[in-house]
Amino acid sequence: MDTLRWQNGQLVLLDQTKLPLEESYITCTKWQDVYDAISILAVRGAPAIGVAAAYGSVLAARMLADTRDYESTSEFLADFSECCRCLDEARPTAVNLHWALETMKAAAYGAEEQPVSSILQLLEDKAKSMQAEDVAINTAMSEYGAEELAAAGKPLTILTHCNAGALATAGVGTALGVIRSLHKRGLIRMVYADETRPLLQGARLTVSELMADGIPVTLITDNMAAWVMKTKGVDAVVVGADRITANGDTANKIGTYGVSILAKEHGVPFYVAAPISTFDLSLDKGEQIPIEERNHDEVRSIQGVPTALPEAAVFNPAFDVTPHENIAAIFTEKGVIRKPDTAQVHAFFNI
Numbered sequence: 001m002d003t004l005r006w007q008n009g010q011l012v013l014l015d016q017t018k019l020p021l022e023e024s025y026i027t028c029t030k031w032q033d034v035y036d037a038i039s040i041l042a043v044r045g046a047p048a049i050g051v052a053a054a055y056g057s058v059l060a061a062r063m064l065a066d067t068r069d070y071e072s073t074s075e076f077l078a079d080f081s082e083c084c085r086c087l088d089e090a091r092p093t094a095v096n097l098h099w100a101l102e103t104m105k106a107a108a109y110g111a112e113e114q115p116v117s118s119i120l121q122l123l124e125d126k127a128k129s130m131q132a133e134d135v136a137i138n139t140a141m142s143e144y145g146a147e148e149l150a151a152a153g154k155p156l157t158i159l160t161h162c163n164a165g166a167l168a169t170a171g172v173g174t175a176l177g178v179i180r181s182l183h184k185r186g187l188i189r190m191v192y193a194d195e196t197r198p199l200l201q202g203a204r205l206t207v208s209e210l211m212a213d214g215i216p217v218t219l220i221t222d223n224m225a226a227w228v229m230k231t232k233g234v235d236a237v238v239v240g241a242d243r244i245t246a247n248g249d250t251a252n253k254i255g256t257y258g259v260s261i262l263a264k265e266h267g268v269p270f271y272v273a274a275p276i277s278t279f280d281l282s283l284d285k286g287e288q289i290p291i292e293e294r295n296h297d298e299v300r301s302i303q304g305v306p307t308a309l310p311e312a313a314v315f316n317p318a319f320d321v322t323p324h325e326n327i328a329a330i331f332t333e334k335g336v337i338r339k340p341d342t343a344q345v346h347a348f349f350n351i
């Protein structure tokens with residue numbers, strides 16, 4: 001089950017809205033298909049949407065070249081940038097989307113002197129290398145995280161929120177990558193997976209991903225996390241991230257902030273696993289992160305089944321921000337940032 005694959009010049013995406021009950025795929029032949037797939041969460045998770053968008057930009061470049069006979073490469077680049085800008089609007093919080101498109105644009109502009117046909121090939125190669133790099137990044141980050149947690153010297157009970165696994169990346173995942181590495185070392189006693197309302201990424205995706213790998217996992221509803229921490233000996237919380245600001249504040253799936261408060265109350269260390277592409281050092285603090293608000297029907301219903309009056313007022317932020325004070329460490333592919341704050345993050349990035 002590949003989260004995404006580039007096949008015969010098309011992007012094939014596993015439709016995560018149908019999981020775990022149905023394995024079906026969406027074939028994207030134009031960038032607008034990728035935009036739609038990202039918007040409806042057919043492909044989701046910060047690194048996965050970055051890679052998908054990179055391929056989306058390849059489809060955009062090809063579509064432009066097919067529909068117009070460009071007299072100059074700079075005209076093509078201007079239209080290509082505009083397509084990237086539109087794709088970038090698919091979701092606002094995960095900075096990996098923006099990062100991936102900026103990387104693709106930089107690659108295209110770096111070849112400004114070359115003909116459009118060469119740029120098309122270069123963009124395809126760049127997207128493929130971005131996908132391959134994500135695999136390596138996940139593996140390195142997972143090892144750093146597992147090494148840090150293995151120091152406890154005993155099998156661990158871990159709580160996670162949302163899905164930061166293979167389905168959210170091109171590789172083994174970020175938070176679930178760390179859990180996979182710990183499992184390989186015989187160091188997972190139990191993983192508690194929050195169901196993650198409203199869209200149930202924990203129940204639908206994390207639980208099935210871990211079960212498929214034979215990793216012990218127990219599904220809980222989001223409102224059970226406090227009691228599980230109190231009664232089940234949770235050793236650590238490990239989650240992914242959608243954007244991390246220069247002081248270490250971390251945006252992740254709605255509910256993560258609450259889990260961090262519960263962890264603090266129960267003396268449970270709270271860890272974030274995220275690639276460097278998830279850091280947005282142009283922002284000083286979490287309050288500056290744009291938070292996506294999604295369709296209110298996602299809260300008025302569960303999997304399309306109404307659970308509230310259709311006219312009920314709703315607030316549906318897709319993400320929240322965990323303050324850096326609540327984070328014990330951030331695992332990246334280049335190492336661990338302990339007790340993240342502006343000084344630690346700056347030191348890590350040599351700023």
Ligand SMILES: CSC[C@@H](O)[C@@H](O)C(=O)COP(=O)(O)O
Nearest residue numbers: 044045046164168174240241253
């Ligand atoms: C490695 S994925 C990290 C995050 O993107 C993940 O935890 C998350 O919040 C995903 O939200 P989603 O709305 O499903 O895209």
